[in-house]
Amino acid sequence: MQYTTFGRANGLRVSEYALGAGNFGTRWGTGAEPAEARKIFDRFADAGGTFVDTAESYQFGESEEILADLIAAERDRFTLATKFTNGVTPQAGVQATGNSRKNMVRAVEASLRRLRTDHIDLFWVHFPDPVTPMEEILRGLDDLVSAGKIHYAGLSNFPAWRVSRAVALAELRGWAPVSAVQFEYSLVERSADRELLPMADALGLGAALWSPLGGGLLTGKYRDGDEGRQQTVLKRLLHTEDGGRKTAAVDAVLAVAEEIGAPPAQVAMAWLRERAARATTAYVPIIGPRTVKQLDDYLAALDVPLSAEQYQRLTEAGAITLGQPHEQIEAQRAVVLGGDADRFRTRAVPVA
Template identity: 55%
Template sequence: MRYRLLGRKSGLRVSEFALGVALFGTGWGYGSEHADARRVFDRYLEAGGNFFDTADGYQFGQSESMLGELIAPVRDDIVVATKYSGGASKDPTLAKTGNSRKNLVYSVEQSLQRLKTDRIDLLWVHHSDNVTPTEEILRGLDDLVRAGKILYAGFSNFPAWRIARADLLAELRGWSPLVGVQFEYSLIERSADRELMPMAEALGLAAAVWSPLGGGLLTGKYRNGEQGRLQGMGRVIRTEKTERDAAVVDAVIDAGVQLGKSPAEVALAWLGAKARKSTTSIITIIGPRTVEQLDNNFLALDLALPQDLVDRLDQVSQIAPGVPFEVNAETLPRMLGGRPHLVDLPAFKVA
C-alpha cells in the first residue's frame, strides 16, 4: 500500500485505499458480524492500510461502535474519518438531524463515545440539508478543531459551488480549512467529472471517492445471477439502465479477460490510473464485506493498465460535459488566438 497526502491543504498521510466500514454491523439487515469485520480490519492493517471511513448513520451507529472496539490497540497509527448529518437513530428527529451547529456538536459527542476515542481525525459533513448557512457549518467545524474534538474537516455529497464557497470563506475568515471532498465516482458514475473533480484539483482538496465498483455492478456479478447488495440492501446500487451502462460493463469484463484479471481489478486499476495523473489526491474508498473481497481489491494495487486500455475505458464511460463546458470547448480555439496548436498549455487547467 502506498500513501498520499490528504490534499494540498494538509500534511496528513493516508493510504491509497481507505477502508469504508459501512458494512460493519447488521443494523441495516445486511453487513458483517463482529468476527468477519475483525478479519477484514486485520487484513487491511496487514496490507499497510491506515485510513478508515465510517459515519454515525452506518448500520444505525453499529459501524462506529464496532470500529471503536477494533481500533484501540492501533489508535495512534491510523486515521479515523466519520460523518454527521442524518443521525444514528432508526427513527430520526428534528433535533438530531441536519447540518446545524446543535446537531453537529451532539453528533460528534455521540460518535466519540461509540468510537471510544478522544478525537475524530477527519469529520465529513455527510449531506447538505439545504437550509443551514455555510457560515454556521464552517464556524462549528472550526470550534471543534480548536477544541481538539476533530482535527480536519471536509464536505461529502455537496454541490461543487457550495464547497468552493465554503473553501473561500474558511480562507478569508481564518477558519480551519476544508481538506477534502467525498463523492461517488467510478467508471459507471462519472458525473463528478463536470464540476466536482475539476474543483478538487483547482482548490487542492483531496477527493475521497466512494462506490468505486458501482455497488458491485462493475464486478459483473449481477450478470451471473449473484445478488450481493442488490438483494441484501436494495440500495446503494446501480443496475444496467442504459446502453452506456451495458457498454461500460462489457468493456470492463472484456478488459479483464484480455489481461487475465477480474473486472473488479480493472475498475479499481482505472481509478488508480486517474489518481496518478491527478494534481491532487484521489483516495479510493473500498467497502468489502469479506476478506476474500478485500484481497481481490488489493490485487488492483499492482495492476498498471496499458494506456490504450485506459483510453478505451475513458471513452466508453465518458459522459456529455453539458452546459457551459460544451460551448467553451467549441470557443477555445478562438480563445487561443486561432492557433491552439502553437500554445503549450499546462497539464493543470482551470475548468
C-alpha cells in the same frame, strides 16, 4: 499500499485506499459480524492501510462501536474519519439531524464516545441540508478544530458550487479550511467529471470516492443473474445497466479482464488507480468489503497493470457528455487563446 497527503491543501497522510466500515455490523440486516470485521480490518492494516471511513449512521452506530475495539491498541496509526447529518437511526428526529451547530456538537460528542477516542482525524458533513447556512457549518467545524476534537473537516455529497463557496468563506474568515470532499465515482458513475473533480484538482482538495465498483455492477456478476444485494437495504446505492453508456463500460471492463487475465473488479479498480495517478490532487477510493475475500480482491488490484491503450479504452467507454457550458467553452477554445490553441499547454497546478 502507497501513501499520499490527502490533497495539496493539507498535510494529512492517508493510504491509497480508505477502508469503508459501512459493512461493520449487522443492524441494517446485512453486513459483517464483529469477528469478520476484525479479520477484514487486520488484513487491511497488514497490507499497509491506514485510512478508515465510517459514519454515525452506519449500522445505526454499530460500525463506530466495532471500530472502537479495532483501533484501541494502535489509535495513532490510523487516520479515522466519520460523518454526521442523518442521525444515528431513521427515527432520530428533528433535533438530531441536519447540519446545525447544535446537531454537529451532539454528533461529534456521541461519535467520540462510541469510538472511545478523544479526537476524530477527519470529520465529514455527510450531506447538505436545505436550511443550515454554510457560515454556520464552517464556524461550527472551526470551533471543533480549535477544541482539538477534530483535526480536519470535509464535505461529503455536496455540489461543487457549495464546496467552492465554503472554501472561499473559510479562507476569507480565517476559519479551519475545508480539506476534502467525498462523492460517488466509478466507471459507471462519472458525473463528477463535470464539476467536482475539476474543482478538487483546482483547489487541491482530497477526494474520497465511494462505490468504486458501481455497487457491484462493474464486477459483471449481475449479468449472471446474481441479484444478491439488490434485495437489501443498500439497493439505493446500486447501479443497473439502464443505459448504453453503462453497458459499454461493463463491456469494456469484461473485455480488458479477458485480455489480461484478471477479474473485472480488479480491472475497474486499476482504472481508478491510474485515473488517480494522473490527477493533480489525491483521489482515494473507499472500498467496502463484507468479507476478507472481497478485500483481497481489492488489494490484488494494486498490482494489476493497464496499458495506455486499455486505460484509454475504458475511459472512453464510460465517458459522459459534459454538457453546457463545458462544450461551449471547448468549442471556443481556439478563439479565446488567440486563434492558435496548439501553442498553449495545460499546466498542472504546482504543489504549494
